[in-house]
Amino acid sequence: MKLSVEKGSFYYKKNVPIFENINFEVKEGEILAILGPNGAGKTTMLRCITGMLKWKDGKSLLDGEDIASMAPRKLWSKMAYVPQAKSVSSAYTALEMVLLGRSSHLNVFEAPKQADVEKALEVLDFLGMRALAEKKCSEVSGGELQMILIARALAADPKVLILDEPESNLDFKNQLVVLDAMSNLAAKGMTCIFNTHYPAHALQRAQKSLILSKGGEYVFGDTISVVTKENIRKAFGVDAVIGEIETPGNMLKNVVPVNIVSDAEALKTTETIEASDGDAWNPKRCIAAITIIANSNEMADKINALLHEYNELLIGRMGMPYRECGLYIINMTLDGQESKILELSHKLNILPGVSVKATFAKGDFVTEPEKEGKVE
Amino acid sequence: MNLTKTGRLSAGWKIVLILLPIMTALIALGIGRYFITPAEVLDAITGRFTGTYEISDMAYKTIWNLRIPRILLALLAGAGLSTAGCAFQSLFANPLATPDTLGVASGASFGAALGILLGFDMLGMQVTSFAMGALAVALTWLGGSGKGRGLSSVVLSGIMMGSLFNALVSLVKYVADAETQLPAITYWLMGGLNSAGYRSLMFGAPPIILGIVILYIIRWRMNLLPLSEDEAKSSGVNIYTLRVVTIICATMITASCVSMCGQVGWVGLLIPHMCRMKFGSNHLSLLPASISFGAVFMVIVDTVARTMTASEIPVSILTAIIGAPFFIILMRKSGGWQL
Known part of the structure; x- marks a missing residue:
């Protein structure tokens, strides 16, 4: 399901806009990361997107239908919200908590039936949380609670999942558990939006990113072109190094803040890259080879769809299923703008269970006349 | 996994929760200065419908004119106060909430005191009491609710309204006749079920029963009450309506209870917590359990109150004396209280 925001504006006090004229779109199966410093209004943004707060101007659209005019029960059977896992004051068991997610499917006088219980258990199974079903939410760890809240959201069978800082306050392992769950859901077609403090998580998980600065300025676009x-520097007021760490399967992007920049300095940074305008940056022509190993048929299909989207870059491609091991291996050669190639490689890297590495040709290369036509 | 694991009552508990209040009531009907065996009690009850009974006229009249209305009142007040307490604790996500959190009991007490001061009869007093209780909650809601304000400002407003009406009670006591009215007011405020009668039940029972029935029907939805604002909204349920319905029901119940038997403290705090310790926080089982045990507790306490000494002990004194230590023992055994 596609979620888009058109001309969204919000303020608490008339002359102090929190944000103005926000426009973006997230497609089915895509993850959007909303980044921003403390106090920039990330949570307010999520509340506006979901209609919990009303936009002062503009609207959120779910497959083209204005959220504000949808009946709450209809809206919340398509969209689900995962709050930040702070301590809960209610001692429901995990299963009872997950069943609350069925509310939008039940009428006022109904209690959950066997079918609802089965749905809840199915969701717990999917997240690997079945063993916790009878544990009290007030007695589980922070990571487990966050997963229970995700399970509660999934119990409503939503098409769009909104998560408010799902990985904050969690240790390394639990961060991975939560983020992997989100990636897997997106790979199955869920549209996800999540707030985060970590630019690295946007780079590692999200196709699209939106960076919000204090004062309502924002950039939106493909993560690779937005998280720069x-x-x-402009939004967070820090100089950061964006590096890559090589793992056996992937190149992982990481962001390390190194230096605090004064607010005045930060605002002077004008090189804001315009939203998803890939042509504006790094127009250098490159030749590259990308090797992909996917571990499921499903992912192979996703990869094919992506390659189709970036068809203009491909000059050679060889795919081979290695059935005995259940693997799909694709080798391809690309020729095109460096930014486009990086974009594709980034989108491939985000897919769960897919190993991707890109190798770029060194230095200058001879341009042959017949190939030039293809690239331009 | 079966449905009972999701917070539904097992068949065994269902039977216990239904039979326990009935058994307790039947036994309590026989206990008193004039002792009647359970068999005779049954005979008296069936006698009403068959027209023939073997026990003495005296026993028959004691049961039908004195004890049945009183025990009906105890059942209703206990079930009602405990339901209202349970609802308010969930609504405010606060284990310390009681039926009086929004100032109902203070308002109703003022109404009753005013009724005594103005020399109204029993029924008139009951009506003013009920009306004042409802008024207090309405004022609390007007004062505390509003766009962007959380429920905690409603609670604060309730505390203010409670102390305002308590001051008004003091004012009424101050101007009341010290020989006749003041003792009546003081005694009434201590709470007791001695005013029970069919006439007062005719007026007082329907609001309690209606409130309990509505809350019982929406009991699963009540599970959404303790959640945070955004979580509740994202369930797709109109959380505002759910809150207002809960408040109206709990207020109806409490105002009516206080108008009939004065300020009976503790039941609304004690019973729901006891039930939470045993049945968990899911209202699917918590609410029926609270209703049943609230009724049982009140019948037992009232029976003790009217039989322990020659003259009756005000029931609120007993609920505290029995309730407080019992609760502390239970809390220490079960490792704390939680919603």
């Missing part, structure tokens, strides 16, 4: 040193 310049934008981080």
Whole structure:
């Protein structure tokens, strides 16, 4: 399901806009990361997107239908919200908590039936949380509670999942558990939006990113073109290094803040890259080879769809299923703008269970006349 | 996994929760200065419908004119106060909430005191008491609710309204006749079920029963009450309506209870917590359990109150004396209280 925001504006006091004229779109199966410093209004943004707060101007659209005019029960059977896992004051068991997610499917006088219980258990199974079903929410760890809240959201069978800082306050392992769950859901077609403090998580998980600065300025676009040193400097007021760490399967992007920049300095940064305008940056022509290993048929289909989208870059491609091991291996050669190639490689890297590495040709290369036509 | 694991009552508990209040009531009907065996009690009850009974006229009249209305009142007040307490604790996500959190009991007490001061009869007093209780909650809601304000400002407003009406009670006591009215007011405020009668039940029972029935029907939805604002909204349920319905029901119940038997403290705090310790927080089982045990507790306490000494002990004194230590023992055994 597609979620988009058109001309969204919000303020608490008339002359102090929190944000103005926000526009973005997240497609089915895509993850959008909303980044921003403390106090920039990330949570307010989520509340506006979901209609819990009303936009002062503009609207949120779910597959083209204005959220504000949808009946709450209809809206919340398509969209689900996962709050930040702070301590809960209610001692429901995990299963009871997950069943509350069925509310939008039950009428006022109904209690959950066997079918609802089965749905709840199915969701707990999917997240690997079945063993916790009878544990009290007030007695589980922070990571477990966050997973229970995700399970509660999933119990409503939503098409769009909104998560408010799902990985904050969690240790490394639980961060991975939560973020992997989100990636897997998106790979199955869920549209996800999450707030985060970590630019690295946007780079590692999200196709699209939106960076919000204090004062309502924002950038939106493909993560790789939005989460840049310049934008981080401007929004967060820090100089950061964006590096890559090589693992056996992937190149992982990481962001390390190194230096505090004064607010005045940060605002001077003008090199804000315009939203998803890939052509504006790094127009250099490159030749690259990308190797992909996918571990499921499903992912192979997703990869094919992506490659189709970036068809213009492909000059050679060889795919081979290695059935005995259940693997799909794709080798391809690309020729095109460096930014486009990086974008594709980033989107491939985000897919769960897919190993991707790109190798770029060194230095200058001879341009042959017949190939030039294809690239331009 | 079966449905009972999701917070539904097992068949065994259902039977216990239904039979326990009935058994307790039947036994309590026989206990008193004039002792009647359970068999004779049954005979008296069936006698009403068959027209023939073997026990003495005296026993028959004691049961039908004195004890049945009183025990009906005890059942209703206990079930009602405990239901209202349970609802308010969930609504405010606060284990310390009681039926009086929004100032109902203070308002109703003022109404009753005013009724005594103005020399109204029993029924008139009951009506003013009920009306004042409802008024207090309405004022609390007007004062505390509003756009952007959380429920905690409603609670604060309730505390203010409670102390305002308590001051008004003091004012009424101050101007009341010290020989006749003041003792009546003081005694009434201590709470007791001695005013029970069919006439007062005719007026007082329907609001209690209606409130309990509505809350019982929406009991699963009540599970959404302790959640945070955004969580509740994202369930797709109109949380505002749910809150208002809960408040109206709990207020109806409490105002009516206080108008009939004065300020009976503790039941609304004690019973729901006891039930939470045993049945968990899911209202699917918590609410029926609270209703049943509230009724049982009140019947037992009232029976003790009217039989322990020659003259009756005000019931609120007993609920505290029995309730407080019992609760502390239970709390220490079960490792704390939680919603």
